[in-house]
Amino acid sequence: MKNILFVSSEAVPFIKTGGLADVAGSLPKAFNKNEFDVRVIIPKYRIIPDHFKQQMQYRTHFYMDLGWQNQYVGILEMQLDGVTFYFVDNEHYFSGDQAYEGGLWDLEKFAFFSKAALSCLPAIGFHPDIIHCHDWQTGLVPVYLKNVFNNNDFYWNIKTIMTIHNLKFQGTWDPKTIMGMTGLPDYLFTPDKLEAYKDANYLKGGIVYADYVTTVSDTYAQEIQMPFYGERLDGLMRARNNCLMGIVNGIDYDEWNPETDPMIPYHYNAITFRKEKYKDKCALQEELGLEVNADKFMIGLVSRLTDQKGLDLVDYVMDQICADDVQFVVLGTGEAKYENMFRYFAWKYPGRVSANIFYSNERSHKIYAACDAFLMPSLFEPCGLSQLMSLRYGTVPIVRETGGLKDTVEPYNEYESTGTGFSFANYNAHEMLNTINYAKHVFYNNKREWHKIIDRGMAQDFSWNNSARRYEDLYRML
Numbered sequence: 266m267k268n269i270l271f272v273s274s275e276a277v278p279f280i281k282t283g284g285l286a287d288v289a290g291s292l293p294k295a296f297n298k299n300e301f302d303v304r305v306i307i308p309k310y311r312i313i314p315d316h317f318k319q320q321m322q323y324r325t326h327f328y329m330d331l332g333w334q335n336q337y338v339g340i341l342e343m344q345l346d347g348v349t350f351y352f353v354d355n356e357h358y359f360s361g362d363q364a365y366e367g368g369l370w371d372l373e374k375f376a377f378f379s380k381a382a383l384s385c386l387p388a389i390g391f392h393p394d395i396i397h398c399h400d401w402q403t404g405l406v407p408v409y410l411k412n413v414f415n416n417n418d419f420y421w422n423i424k425t426i427m428t429i430h431n432l433k434f435q436g437t438w439d440p441k442t443i444m445g446m447t448g449l450p451d452y453l454f455t456p457d458k459l460e461a462y463k464d465a466n467y468l469k470g471g472i473v474y475a476d477y478v479t480t481v482s483d484t485y486a487q488e489i490q491m492p493f494y495g496e497r498l499d500g501l502m503r504a505r506n507n508c509l510m511g512i513v514n515g516i517d518y519d520e521w522n523p524e525t526d527p528m529i530p531y532h533y534n535a536i537t538f539r540k541e542k543y544k545d546k547c548a549l550q551e552e553l554g555l556e557v558n559a560d561k562f563m564i565g566l567v568s569r570l571t572d573q574k575g576l577d578l579v580d581y582v583m584d585q586i587c588a589d590d591v592q593f594v595v596l597g598t599g600e601a602k603y604e605n606m607f608r609y610f611a612w613k614y615p616g617r618v619s620a621n622i623f624y625s626n627e628r629s630h631k632i633y634a635a636c637d638a639f640l641m642p643s644l645f646e647p648c649g650l651s652q653l654m655s656l657r658y659g660t661v662p663i664v665r666e667t668g669g670l671k672d673t674v675e676p677y678n679e680y681e682s683t684g685t686g687f688s689f690a691n692y693n694a695h696e697m698l699n700t701i702n703y704a705k706h707v708f709y710n711n712k713r714e715w716h717k718i719i720d721r722g723m724a725q726d727f728s729w730n731n732s733a734r735r736y737e738d739l740y741r742m743l
């Protein structure tokens with residue numbers, strides 16, 4: 266039996282801001298339970314829903330040094346779907362309105378979390394063979410493990426994996442402040458270790474000290490070794506490329522299942538979608554105050570509203586996208602300029618554009634079920650889960666060929682009758698518009714072909730079945 270500990274700043278169903286939560290919450294369920302005991306540790310945020318907090322059981326508490334401070338660490342525990350989750354309790358750090366509050370505060374909070382996740386292991390009696398870390402928030406785990414906890418034999422044989430879900434966020438601040446705050450020794454703050462471009466960099470620390478580095482698609486694993494996608498760490502990625510691998514994400518096929526989904530009004534599967542899926546469209550049109558018309562081409566977009574997601578392209582040609590024969594439904598929150606842009610177009614095109622500027626899991630399920638196409642023109646996309654949810658719900662993805670989008674959506678080829686979606690290569694608004702118009706053309710003028718694209722999309726398997734086996738191989742190898 267191998268013991269694995271996931272350390273993550275978010276995990277469904279407890280706390281989610283993006284795809285990281287889906288991965289940290291659903292991947293652990295997919296491992297072979299006879300061979301791997303996979304547990305997860307996350308912060309006990311105040312904003313975790315109460316009904317979960319009531320199920321958590323107290324395990325232990327102690328006090329831990331963090332730089333010049335001495336902090337309370339409480340550990341709670343809960344089982345969900347056969348997986349053990351641990352929660353790090355500390356009201357000073359985790360009482361905010363959001364999981365991420367920005368600035369130095371987040372760096373302190375996640376330094377605390379990372380050190381606490383290591384410190385609690387002897388007390389809870391779990392000895393991981395591998396600690397699997399996710400993104401910059403947990404970058405200090407391998408650093409603390411190899412440089413601070415190495416004087417305790419409990420920790421000697423533990424290996425670490427750093428999974429990069431998004432290289433853009435690195436967790437950086439000036440080295441002096443970070444040194445004092447984390448209590449890490451000064452010899453770590455050099456360009457071959459924690460320092461990058463004069464700042465201390467959590468993610469870099471994780472990449473340097475982890476035994477293995479993974480990212481969430483093959484294409485992104487290649488892309489980040491080049492300057493355009495490398496976020497100034499491409500040199501480091503090249504230096505570590507013999508220990509770097511891409512493993513594409515999956516999604517939870519029980520939660521995301523149009524045949525049983527309790528959040529959508531009409532159910533369908535790979536056979537019945539032809540007769541049923543449009544009912545979800547009409548129900549959503551009604552709910553959102555759009556013109557109720559089963560034949561209208563409906564495009565969906567569910568996303569964090571940031572520049573990563575290619576929204577500048579959308580802004581540039583939104584008037585052309587919103588032609589008479591199109592409906593556009595967006596669900597997302599993020600940068601004010603994008604939120605306002607969608608509010609503006611909803612005001613300009615009433616009955617055709619719906620801007621849902623908030624977070625709602627239920628609304629997202631309804632959009633994946635209702636729409637004909639799903640737009641994801643990302644500037645970069647480590648993996649992307651929304652296009653996988655779309656494929657699962659018979660909604661045809663229209664994507665830019667980058668990162669995981671390139672690896673999971675096969676472009677439609679009308680001559681060979683292959684492909685599961687539509688894609689374009691360059692970060693160019695007119696290329697995107699042409700691709701949308703091409704998809705619209707097939708939708709309106711060749712329904713049989715459109716349905717075959719859906720057939721192929723729904724036949725894909727992006728459950729965790731395949732990718733969990735690849736992580737298992739990696740765990741065995743380490």
Ligand code: ADP
Binds near residue numbers: 287598626
């Ligand atoms: P990222 O992790 O970069 O945000 P992904 O495509 O990997 O992108 O994952 C995004 C996840 O977050 C998807 O499950 C998507 O449905 C969900 N999501 C994003 N914005 C919202 C929102 N406003 N309401 C509900 N779910 C959202």
Ligand code: GLC
Binds near residue numbers: 431481646647669
């Ligand atoms: C990040 C990426 C996204 C990926 C997700 C889960 O948030 O932006 O592409 O799907 O992590 O790995």
